[in-house]
Amino acid sequence: MGSTTVRSSSLTLPGAPVGPESPLPPLLPLDEMHTIEDSERAQLPRDMARQVGYAPVRSVLPTRLQDGYGRQRAAMELPTLIVESDRLRVTVLPGLGGRVHSLYHKPTERELLYTNPVFQPANFALNDAWFSGGIEWNIGATGHTTLSCAPVHAAVVPAPDGGEMLRLWEWERLRDTPFQVDLWLPEGSDFLHVGARIRNPHDHTVPVYWWSNIAVPERETTRVLVPAEETWHFGYERSLSRIPVPYWRGADRSYPLRSEYPADYFYEVPFESRKWIASLDEHGEGLVQTSTDLLRGRKLFVWGHGPGGRRWQQWLTAPDTEGYAEIQAGLARTQLEHVPLDAGEEFAWLEAYGPLRADPDAVHGDDWSAASTHVADRLQRALPRADVQAAYDAWLSCADTGPGPLLATGSGWGALEAARGGYQLPGTPFGEELLGAEQESWLTLLTTGRLPVGDAVGSVPPGPTLVSAAWRDQLECAPSGTLTDYHLGVAQWHAGDHAQAVRSWERSCAAGENPWALRCLALADAYDAATGLYPQRAADRILAALRLVSDGGARAAMVREAVPILLAAERPAEAREALDLLPAEERSRGRCRLLDARVLIAEGEPQAARAVFDEGFEVDDLREGDEILNTTWAELTSEPIPEQYEFRMRPA
Incomplete structure (x- = not known):
């Protein structure tokens, strides 16, 4: 036993x-x-x-x-x-x-x-x-x-x-x-x-x-070892190159802190070799991971010793704690x-x-x-x-064995998919008891061919949209309506059928003007605006959506989308009005402070924008690899960017 x-x-x-x-x-x-x-x-x-x-x-x-x-x-x-x-x-x-x-x-x-x-x-x-x-x-x-x-x-x-x-x-x-x-x-x-x-x-x-x-x-003394003589180096310059292991450009890259910038090293483990990777310290002690051969890939990710990588390490954990590297298998x-x-x-x-x-x-x-x-x-x-x-x-021999009582519960989406497809998945049951409130309207669509009676869009944001081909077919066969056409447009957009998505959202608005389909139409125009086609229409539509939305969380999310759209249309006054729709607590968040600085630059107030940086802010949801802080700072001054804003993951 x-x-x-x-x-x-x-x-x-x-x-x-x-x-x-x-x-x-x-x-x-x-x-x-x-x-x-x-x-x-x-x-x-x-x-x-x-x-x-x-x-x-x-x-x-x-x-x-x-x-x-x-x-x-x-x-x-x-x-x-x-x-x-x-x-x-x-x-x-x-x-x-x-x-x-x-x-x-x-x-x-x-x-x-x-x-x-x-x-x-x-x-x-x-x-x-x-x-x-x-x-x-x-x-x-x-x-x-x-x-x-x-x-x-x-x-x-x-x-x-x-x-x-x-x-x-x-x-x-x-x-x-x-x-x-x-x-x-x-x-x-x-x-x-x-x-x-x-x-x-x-x-x-x-x-x-x-x-x-x-x-x-x-x-400093951590070394990552793997049975490979070559690796594919991928840096945040978005370039993939085959290099030798471990020495490259004058440094032994098997020591994570000997790289300056964040990077991935995807190792070429020979087909016949045992698949493993180990991280060992100065005493030769540490962790090893190994697997059966199907899991063929092995990787080392390093943050590097440069300022951007160090800043990200601090951002993800507590000050004055040791850093980490990642060893991976895929x-x-x-x-x-x-x-x-x-x-x-x-x-x-x-x-x-x-x-x-x-x-x-x-x-x-x-x-x-x-x-x-x-x-x-x-x-x-x-x-x-x-x-x-x-x-x-x-x-x-145990993989299909049915589990005992749940110790923790995930989502109900698997139960909905199992009901739709009639899937039998021994060992991983997705029973109807797992269905929850988010799945109710979709279960109604599945069983009756239409979304719940009263297909209307109110002040509460519509729930999540299912976008797979099977659910898109269900929506296409359902009676047209404000909510149905809104969801259908989202599913069509996801499938890459942008023209049909726009038509569905236009039908949704025609059936009952609503901020949700209007916002989708604005983003569709903004997506095309990258080629210079519809920036003004995108701005008009996102403003119309903002006038209709009353839900606080939805309004805040929509304002964060609206400001870049309005700035792209060269309408900074309306971008300022959009920011002013937010309560003070939301405006004080780092993302909105950055948007404020962007609007000030567009308004011709670079000194006021610089003051936003000098006062200090943190963009809570700064995206990995996003250089918006660097580009905004460069519009204000030629001085080096302060350390607290330096998240760049590649050479300048």
Whole structure:
């Protein structure tokens, strides 16, 4: 009988609550950093080039942006699930994507991960809110998952050795793929075992993305080792280049702090080699991750020692705490790629995480091949490659086992999709008892062919829109109406049929003037305004929408969209009027202070705009890679930007 137990607990940290989702559907594409030009893609190996160009996401629909957080922290209690044996204690955050917060090795009294001492959301996930630390399960599309700060289902399942295993599962909504993550601690083992599975229940191929993202402590003497002689370097200049390991441009890049700027290193692990990556300190001690061969990719992400990377580190955690790097494992060679999963098929693999001790002289020696070979030998002694394969085979026999009572509850969207598609998913049940208020109107559409009676749009923002082809068909077959045409337009826009989307939103407005469809029309015009077509019409429509909206949260979100649209139309007076619609508390937020500075520049008041910077502000939801602070500052002065505003992730 296995010795692993699973129990519920809690963790108290200084934290900033995630806050409410944005009430507005995110129509415009995110400025996702992991992209390259087509000309550069053409130079890549054929299989990589194909996957880099395969099925990029158009938007984060059907999810909403999680942008309601700030930077004021107070003690907050986070529910946890503890998986424990006599060797390891694993702390999981089921309300935050199933993140592994801590992996503690009892015999050596060592924390093997970087554990963030605070909970601070920041704008790194595809849908905004993300936080650093621990082991993150990244599924969906290029970037941090939309489940970063969302709950997942959790329950106990019998482990392969007869003990207890923690199962986490959810429905990933960008690609409509259910997945599961099973965690258990085999008796007497120093390694956390993780069985993972992504299923495609549909009758068509779906694009899949997965990277397990592991935060590890970063010191001057930290070295990351991997069985590779080459790596693909991706910097925030958005350029992908193949370089040698570990020396490049005069520095040993296997030490995270020897890079100046943030960068990704995607390693070319030979096909036949064992898949592993390790982060070891000056004593040759640290964490190793290994897996079955399906999880082929390995990566190191570094913040670097430059001012931008250091500022981001401070932004994500508490002052005067040690930094971190990320070692990662994925289905593809790089994070620019998506992998096709055929209809009715699944991807399944096993990962193992545990402590490793190696000879420090060998680990930090000048001979890279000798160092990586030595670490591979130590890994083989600690956890033979054959044992990982055997553990995977044993886990597969448990993967379909039904879970016990829920220890944590995720969303009801998987239950709705299971009801629509009639999917049978052994091991990851999405029963009707999981349906909630957000799914009610869609269940009505599914069962009656129309949205609930009284298809009207009032002062309350419409709920989330479902945008998959199956739900778009449902909307197209439903009777026309204010709300139905609004949702249909969102679904058509997501599908890339912008002309039909505009016609649907125009029908929605004709049936009953409403701010929601008007706002969508304004953003459609603003999207085209990038080519200089409709900036004035976009401005007119967003102003009309603002006059109609009364919901406080929706108005604040709409003002943040309206100001850039009005400035693009060279209408700063109306941009100022839009900002003045906000209550004082909202105007004092960093994003609105930055917008205020942008309006002042457009009004010909650069000294007043400079005063905004001099007074100080923090843009709570500053996007990863966004250089708006730098560009705004450069419009005001040639002086170096103050350290508090320096978030640039690439050379100037």
